[in-house]
Amino acid sequence: MKQRTPLVIFAAVVAAIPFIPGMPPFWIVLLNNIGLAALVAMGLVLLTGVGGLTSFGQAAFCGFGAYTTAVLTTAYGFSPWLTLPLSLVVSGIAAVLLGIVTVRLSGHYLPLGTIAWGIGLFYLFSKLEFLGRNDGISGIPPLSIGSFRMLDPGTIYFAIWIAVLVSALLTMNLLDSRTGRAIRALRRGHIAGEAFGVQTPRAKLLVFVYAAVLAGLSGWLYAHFQRAANPTPFGAHAGIEYLFIAVVGGAGYVWGAVLGAGIVVILKEILQSYLPYIFGGQSQLETIVFGILLVVLLQLAPTGVWPWLMSRLPIQPGRRKPDASLPLAKPVREQPSSAVLLQIEKARKQFGGVIAVNDVSFDVQAREIVALIGPNGAGKSTTFNLITGVLTTTGGTISVLGHKVDNAPPQEVVKLGVARTFQHVKLVPDMTVLENVAIGAHLRGSAGAISSMVRLDRADEAKLLAEAARQIERVGLGDQIDQLAGSLSLGQQRIVEIARALCVDPLLLLLDEPAAGLRHMEKQRLAALLRQLRDGGMSVLLVEHDMGFVMDLADRVVVLDFGTKIAEGTPDAIKTNPDVIKAYLGATA
Missing domain, CATH: 1.10.3470 (ABC transporter involved in vitamin B12 uptake, BtuC)
Structure with a gap:
């Protein structure tokens, strides 16, 4: 109702203007x-x-x-x-x-x-x-x-x-x-x-x-x-x-x-x-x-x-609080028939004479956290973009739940249960945290433009916002739910992106440098959340440069160097791999 108050006041003023005594006709024309x-x-x-x-x-x-x-x-x-x-x-x-x-x-x-x-x-x-x-x-x-x-x-x-x-x-x-x-x-x-x-x-x-x-x-x-x-x-x-x-x-x-x-x-x-x-x-x-x-x-x-x-008014417009008791239906999608959620076979991406991803192969199993690591320019974010349909492959195949997605648009990939964050945060700064996160639930709503304009979408909208609020609480940002996303620190914005991705209710969550900009305790809370997601049935593929964070969290680690996979294995095996030490970890490792 508060959002409609300016409209009611304005309508009353507009209706009264022609009846003001002595109102010049020219002003009415104006x-x-x-x-x-x-x-x-x-x-x-x-x-x-x-x-x-x-x-x-x-x-x-x-x-x-x-x-x-x-x-x-x-x-x-x-x-x-x-x-x-x-x-x-x-x-x-x-x-x-x-x-x-x-x-x-x-x-x-x-x-x-x-x-x-x-x-x-x-x-x-x-x-x-x-x-x-x-x-x-x-x-x-x-x-x-x-x-x-x-x-x-x-x-x-x-x-x-x-x-x-x-x-x-x-x-x-x-x-x-x-x-x-x-x-x-x-x-x-x-x-x-x-x-x-x-x-x-x-x-x-x-x-x-x-x-x-x-x-x-x-x-x-x-x-x-x-x-x-x-x-x-x-x-x-x-x-x-x-x-x-x-x-x-x-x-x-x-x-x-x-x-x-x-x-x-x-x-x-x-x-x-x-x-x-x-x-x-x-x-x-x-x-x-x-x-x-x-x-x-x-x-x-x-x-x-x-x-x-x-901005100079003493009273700012209030915002409605989502009703957290409203459940949002689970997205209708195929459940995994095998342990493999993501299968990458000889994926290749070439930009002119530059080979960004060079015949890379690995998979992600159900209930597993896999880390994709490597030096800057190794092809990690490009691999993410190939998986999520932002880029098309030059060669090889990428499959999610057995469906080939190497040339599928992002809108089709997310329908299979793949959600992601970005290396460079992609939030709308002048939208609130709640509104940004609710974008992640876009496919879980059904109301169109016409029903929105005539306010027939309120039940659907309330459920979407309730789901967004739940995910914001889940990642520990409940106090910032009504803050503009642009006013948050970089670390908090990355957490908002994770909440937005969780609104998809994904089977596979792709996180591109999620711990960048976080303090030590925030990283610990993030690691605990990712373990909770894994134990709840979700798989995670993450790119991260903080090796302490990766080695304590990941079940398996895949290492890229100049677009080529040079190692894959458990964290303990990767720590002692001479090729990885030479290319990335450094001799002191």
């Missing part, structure tokens, strides 16, 4: 423009701030929504309300077609791609005859309910802001869900999310389409507010401005979209109204001053104005 911009920026919050996909082309999707209703109402006599779902569908279909290509891009190619099709669609709108070319379409009928027609800004005001409030509610619900966590994980790269079953292309396309639909809704409202549609508001300049709005307000915050829209729209209006008087009618001066002011604003609040304001 608020309508803020609401229309906020809808587009809200989609960019999800797309860019949360999903990490930068888009400069959202104005084009506004054009799809506006032109769809303009054509259908003026040329074919459709009711404006009937064109609403059609406008959203057209915007969504356009987003699917463009997104299939766009979301595959990365780095600077992604924003450049959105600029390219944004400019292309702007010129398309201005050249098509049935869209009125550069003149556009006029005479669009107003929205109406019965005999009540929304002819003036004060009447359509409520339609615009109801759309903003409903969209904000749906967006917050989506972010506060299994699907939302998967989207938020995208910003830190795809490898960690895919290791726990997140379908990265699907998640990227989902957020791309969602942002486009919100932009289409804004365009639909704009067409009936202005009663006309032409290409000018849907060009690249407008697309850049929408992204500015999201960044100024706070690119990762839903309410930041509304605040950013208010700041940018009002600032533009003030500059356009008063600068000509101050500087004697100099043209385009407002654009220069506007840019300078935005840069100054971002210097003062680099993460956006909304989080800057929230």
Whole structure:
């Protein structure tokens, strides 16, 4: 309920504004423009701030929504309300077609791609005859309910802001869900999310389409507010401005979209109204001053104005506590029919002329802790990546429970019961420990995006969070459950990664340098946990440089050097192996 309090307060304020005595009509027009911009920026919050996909082309999707209703109402006599779902569908279909290509891009190619099709669609709108070319379409009928027609800004005001409030509610619900966590994980790269079953292309396309639909809704409202549609508001300049709005307000915050829209729209209006008087009618001066002011604003609040304001409030929003009594069903997977969980036969990985893994063979049995050791650059982490599907093998075979996985994607490997941590910690720093760990239970939930938005996923969500809380308690970080992951020490972050991997309920746990950054007593607690997991039926394959930790813990040790296996055996045998002493342990061993 606490999370919904700002929405209730905001709705009450918005509803009261038009009834303020002496309210100038121009201010209502300004608020309508803020609401229309906020809808587009809200989609960019999800797309860019949360999903990490930068888009400069959202104005084009506004054009799809506006032109769809303009054509259908003026040329074919459709009711404006009937064109609403059609406008959203057209915007969504356009987003699917463009997104299939766009979301595959990365780095600077992604924003450049959105600029390219944004400019292309702007010129398309201005050249098509049935869209009125550069003149556009006029005479669009107003929205109406019965005999009540929304002819003036004060009447359509409520339609615009109801759309903003409903969209904000749906967006917050989506972010506060299994699907939302998967989207938020995208910003830190795809490898960690895919290791726990997140379908990265699907998640990227989902957020791309969602942002486009919100932009289409804004365009639909704009067409009936202005009663006309032409290409000018849907060009690249407008697309850049929408992204500015999201960044100024706070690119990762839903309410930041509304605040950013208010700041940018009002600032533009003030500059356009008063600068000509101050500087004697100099043209385009407002654009220069506007840019300078935005840069100054971002210097003062680099993460956006909304989080800057929230950090200064004396009361921080509370978080719900997971109900630890809610059991999460065990994942449905094949149980081992033999003692061998993992079988690696002559695995090879070659990068050009560099052989990172050279015909390595070993296995991991049930209820066994196996250590993979060797000097830096020996191929240990590459071997982990081959097992978990991050990399494909150049040769040889890798099998889990008898299933070949040497060329399987990570999402399929984790379904077999293989979970992992990473050499370089891959947590989302601005998500809590609980939220990060819950990503590990992604495949154990079933609720989708639509059910999340309308809050039908609460039972499923409660079980996922309860499982995450149990694993956090299991690894001894219960006191940090509501802390942001980025605020923890490196050693604690590694323990959080272990808790996230345990949420998979794995048969085989792969740990890449889990003791790095831990103090002595923390290492002892970790060793005790791993022994407990082994005794409970789980197998562990770990990479570690702390030889005291490895030799006291492992049942077997496999040694790599320059990608080649040079020894395998019990810890006592490895300690006295001359090849291992020469290559890794050192003569004093």
